[in-house]
Amino acid sequence: MDFDFLSGMFVQLLKGLPLTLNLGILALLGGFSLALTLNLMRATRIGNALASGYVFVFRGTPLLIQIFMIYYGLAGFGFIRQSFLWPFLREPYWCGLLALILNDAAYTSEILRGGLRAVPKGVVEAGRVSGMTRFAILRRITLPIAIRQALPAYSNEVISILKSTALVSTITLMEVTGIARAAVSETWRAVEIFLCAAAIYLALSLLVTRLSAWVERRLSPWQFGVTP
Template structure:
């Protein structure tokens, strides 16, 4: 099998036309998912069962079902309900962009909440007790001890989730969005050369992943700047 390297080269700028939408989906859904994840985390850490169990059910559902299925349920399934079509949500649910953002945000929130919970549980209990001994309030202990340490512990896993989210944005092409994978599929339909086109798309995704991993490496280095090796 021979590859048309010229076609790969000429396809790169065409696929990059969908880069803006890919990054838009990544940033918006990640921010919304993070906000939702914090709320789910607080419910998960609550002492009240009526808060804990809904959070567990949410996490179980969105971690236990494929993201593609979740996207199809939102995009194809929810419009079947007349109540939704006549509600204030319909302007969002009829748009493939917002359906994709909602699906991505709901999915990542389940994963990120567990990542953050792992960070919180990883904080040394002795530090919390030391804060109590110093007379710090519960809010002060959370803001000055638990949160900074939990975030630092969660960063490596969270960076992996961001990379996973980047790759998940490709699913938006299944609901007609022309992000990078959607553009690549359009080019394939015109050229009948799937190998070259998707190799070009792969190169772009690999470069984006490298930038994300490098950025998080720098962030982790800054967060751990006070740690000294023996």
């Protein structure tokens, strides 16, 4: 194995890391916000039906198909091409980011829903008795407990989204996988190149795992014997 080639390729692939992180972080932020909105919609019958339908569609179809539908499919509608959204939707970056956000929101919504169901009803009632508003209960009681309960599952979703950014290379975005594919087409040394790419994704996954474990210890110090 040519270690000089591996080291040079590793450095070259790292040039795509900022775009990978950019897509991953923005997708997680947008997905979390939309997921929270979906869970708030479930308070009404119609909202619950809409949220359930959204989750069913985006969890039941492959992310790659969603990327293609947004990037290639939306261009087929004349009213979209003539709207103010077209300068964004004709760009692969915004199409890829939108697909990642919509997909992440569906999975995060279910993770948050499980966390919200784990919130003891007694603490919510205590908040109401103490005179707290619904928003104050949500901000100070419900969300902190729900996020703490959902953190282990959500860390897996973070890793999944970071790996899913590789799919945007199919619409010409040159993140880590996009650079790797271009290098393979030039050198035909697929094993070494994709080995370097895999090492980068493994490092990101390890970092998220460690960070998630640290946050979990900070949020639940009594379970780990850690002083907050």
